[in-house]
Amino acid sequence: MIRKILSSILLLCALPAAWGQDSFRAAVAVEDGFIAVGERLARLDAAGNIVRTFPLQAPLTALALWNDTLAALDTTGAAFLTISPSGELLSREETPAKGRLCALAADGAVLWAVTDAGEILHTRDGRQWTILDFNALYKGFYPEMAFCAVAAGGGSVMVSGVGKNNTPAAFVSAGGTVWSERSLDYSEGGALRMLEAVPVSLSYDALRDRFYLLCTEGVQLTLPSCSHCNSLSRYPVAALYARVPLGFDTLLLGSDGWRLLEKP
DSSP: OOOOOSSOOEEEOOOSOOOOTTOOOEEEEETTEEEEESSEEEEEETTSOEEEEEEOSSOEEEEEEETTEEEEEETTOOEEEEEOTTOOEEEEEEOSOSSOEEEEEEETTEEEEEETTSEEEEESSSSSEEEEEHHHHTBTTBOOEEEEEEEEETTEEEEEEEETTOOEEEEEESSSSSOEEEOOEEEETTEEEEOOSOEEEEEEETTTTEEEEEEBTTEEEEEOSSTTOOEEEEOSSSBEEEEEEETTEEEEEEGGGOEEEEOO
């Protein structure tokens, strides 16, 4: 069983893109490297090299390390799964959510999830879920959202997705009850710009104490505690799926099997 987390968890939702044998959609950091999932499960070393692979019963789109358990979602988003480090399905639990489960994030003993119907869920035991209907609660105040990403850490949880007009948006909360919109603007070439790429996933980096929003067009938007200090990076890939910190290093996963280990 996995023993020690060296970094926070990254979880992500699926995009309608072609699957490939090494097109991993989600990953977590463990004491000696990474576990990544997509059409199969892979153990990667600390340099991002594939050490061993295992078959999966079905492709997985989200992964979180929660209470020494690998929590996951498959492409249907109909249930919350737990799997072994070798990809064996251990349990499958349905949730009371109305929408499709799109992303997972773990913060200590709490597991968070979001749906494409604008629901934000959390649980401590994997059976009893507290559900917040964001669209009903904030009707007329915030746009109606379809969420696809969630990350938690540093005493906060952040969710992201798109509104009906496909405009990206993100919201942050200290406890999951009251939510505030997080600005997605950034400075580039001396001009203030707004994020236009579509959100794919969120990551929290505990060492840097900041969130990262991964998007289509290879866009990564860094979201530090200062909402006026956002910054945007671009990578040579159609979509970024996962950002997984391991100490000061970071594993990035993208479409078509793209993989990069960044060092500071």
